[in-house]
Amino acid sequence: MGDLTRNFSSREFTCRHCGRLRLDPALLAGLQALRDRTGVPIDVTSGYRCSDHPVEREKPRPGYHSLGMAADIIIRRHTLREMYEAAEGIPAFSAGGIGIYDGGFIHVDVRTARSRWGRVKGKYVSIEEAAAALFKH
Ligand SMILES: [Zn+2]
Structure with a gap:
């Protein structure tokens, strides 16, 4: 039980540098929807x-x-491809930003324009290039 929603707590979102918190309600709502849809814990890595x-x-x-407005997350028991597809199923993220990272996590944000990208070996690349490199199964 989180102090923000059923599954999320403020300490998961605080700045690791200074301990302060700023959190867009739309991001939190999107993450809880993603949690409800996947049925597994979501780790907020940043x-x-x-x-x-x-x-x-x-x-x-x-x-x-x-x-x-953004979080880097790991959806447990999901491959990177499954994480990406699950995020695409949430309107706030589908209409916003989703990035896939070779560190094994995805970025989601609630900007009001669609944006997709990946990061592979320290470089930002197109989502197509990242998917080719990272969606192995
Ligand atoms: Zn800070």
């Missing part, structure tokens, strides 16, 4: 990241994690 978080400082400008 939620809110303030602009001083080391990952954000590497970027030209802070991204959706810094707006509380």
Whole structure:
């Protein structure tokens, strides 16, 4: 039982750098819908990241994690392909951003424009290229 929803707690989303929290309700609702649909636990590997978080400082400008609109997640007992397909089934993510990563997790965000990408061996690539490299089964 989480303190935010049935399955999610605020501590899962706080910035690992400073401990603060910013969280878009649409992101939380989308994640709970994804949890309900898949029926398995979802691990949030990165939620809110303030602009001083080391990952954000590497970027030209802070991204959706810094707006509380994005999470990196692992859906247990799912392959990367299954995680991607499950996220596509949630309207807020389908209409927003989904990225697949060779670290074995996906990124979901609730931006209001469709965006897809992957990251393979440290490089950002098209979703097609990433799927070819990472969807092995
Ligand atoms: Zn921070």
